[in-house]
Amino acid sequence: MDGDSLGDGSPGFGARAGWTREQAGGIERTADTVAPVFYPPEHDQVPEVHIWDTWFLRNRDGTLAEVDGYRVCFSLTAPADLLPGKRHDVATIRAFYSDDGRNWHNAGPVFDEALGQRQWAGSALYDDGDVYVFYTAAGEDGADELTYTQRIVGASGGTIHTGDGFELHGPWTHHDLLRPDGERYEREEQSRGMIYTFRDPWFFEDPATGETWLLFEANTPVPEGSDACGGDAAQQEFNGSVGLARSPTGDPLEWELADPLLDAVCVNQELERPHIVYTDGLYYLFVSSHQHTFAPGLEGFDALYGFVAEDLRGEYVPLNDSGLVVTNPVNAPFQAYSWMAFPHDDEVLVQSFFNYFDFAGASLDEIAHLPEAEQMRRFGGTLGPTVRLDAEGARTRILGKLGHWQIPRAGESLPPTDRELIARGQAGETDRYHSSD
Structure with a gap:
């Protein structure tokens, strides 16, 4: 694809590419970016825990791993009787497995002990029989009070056994991998914003070059008195970025910090869970963000945002001009969050967790x-329906949805999209987007 067809990117403050206020000022709900309304599943597959940020075990090439017929995912979890707003303070990583991509089973906590006071989101690699789990160690080990220091950790030593059903075993060894340098990536004591971030590691091996990378969420330091944002100090506090580290040898436990991939100085404070889908020779960079993390003067949504480039470290262009890819409907603006995209045949599928749906x-x-009873009732705490997405160049559109927890297996054909059914006259407009659930 000719680079000119993607449009013109914009330079960042500390990164080669940036998300500008002009671009983000064009965010609006459209038929191509609004997900259908999600309804509670008839059966909660794992009722004993709240489930939110989720990631799948992947091979080095980015495909979802299948181990002796099993798919594996990892999720942040908390006891289901806990008030949902308290869940981040006690987050524990659990594994889940499925042999059909629809019915999932709880394999229990991944670690007996881990680094940090609690663990936040990451990614997982299956490499020649070995399982690596990358995660965020949140809080200082052994501190009496809850703290919010964040560092990136890798756990090695995992193996999967399937002789008598599915089992994920250690012993695990936890490795401190990355901490912010204070120059490219803000340290906690430098933060002037509402939220400090150095988290969400995501493993990526570039299929075009073979180079091995780790993406993560961070903040770009903006010195006081800077002329960024026209010198507007309030806007400067919104300085989210997509960080990058490189493994010089391909070793999943050896990393060196690199310049950020993209930043959103003056635009947004949190570019959560950055990840890449490589398809049709293009790099689709996706992040999740909240409406309340946009800088003053901008209005965004809880949504999946995205950018595209022809090179991993290239000139990223916001998808759909503004960056908005998938958001919640206006009558359920917080029904889903923490989106994670992955390729399936010629579509991109997007999973998320079922948040405050009512x-x-x-x-x-x-x-x-x-x-408190109403807070519990309105919280989904499980995986939401999988959204189907078409991506072509710098444009995306929602095609429909699959069921809660539905993650098709490799080569599994999908039903006709709702748009296709409407075009054939086999579904009315009132059925728009409502596929199998």
């Missing part, structure tokens, strides 16, 4: 004012 308030802050 709530249409202006802000998630309002949830805390509801009675």
Whole structure:
């Protein structure tokens, strides 16, 4: 594809590419970017825990791993009787497995002990029979009070046994991999913003070059008195970035910090869970973000945002001009979050977790004012329906959805999309987007 057809990218503050206020100012809901309304599943597959940020065990080439017929995913979890707003303070990584991509089973906590006071999101690699889990160690080990220091950790030593069913074993060894350098990536004591980030490691081996990378969420330091954002100090506090580290040898436990891939200085504070889908020779960079993390003067949504380039470290262009790819409907603005995209045949599939589905308030802050029973009732705490996405060049559009927890196996054909059914006259507009669930 000719690079000119992608449009013109913009330079970042500390990165080669940036998400600008002009681009983000064009964010709006459209038929191509609004997901269908999600309804609770008839059967909660894992009712004993809250489940939110989720990632799949992948091969080095980025495909979803299948180990003796099993798919494996990892999720942040907390006891299901815990108030949902408290879950991040006790987050534990659990593994789940499935032999059909629809019915999933709880394999239990991954680690007996891990680094940090609790663990936040990451990624997982299956490499010649070995399992590596990359995660965020949140909080200082052994601290009496809850702290929010973040560092990137890798755990090695995992193996999968399937002789008598599925089992994921250690012993695990936990390795401190990366901490912010204070120059390219902000340290906690430098932070002036509402939220500090150095987390969400995501393993990626570039199929075009064979180079091995780790993406992560970070913040770009903006010195006080800088002329960034026209010198607007309030806007400068919004300085999210997509960080990058390179493994010089391909060893999953050996990393060197590199310059950020993209930043959103003056635009957004949190570019969460960055990851790449490589398809048709293009690099689709996806992040999740919240409406409340946009800088003053901008209005965004809880949504999946994306950018595209012809080279991993290239000039990224926002998808659909503004960057918006998938957001929630206006009458359920917080129904899903923490989207993760992966390729399937000629589509891109997007999974997320079922968040506060029966709530249409202006802000998630309002949830805390509801009675505790209502907070529990309105929280999904499981995986949401999988969204089907078409991506072509710098444009995407939602095609429909699959069921909760539905992750098709390699080569599995998908049903006709809702758009196809409508075109054939086999579905009415009222059925739009409502595929099998």
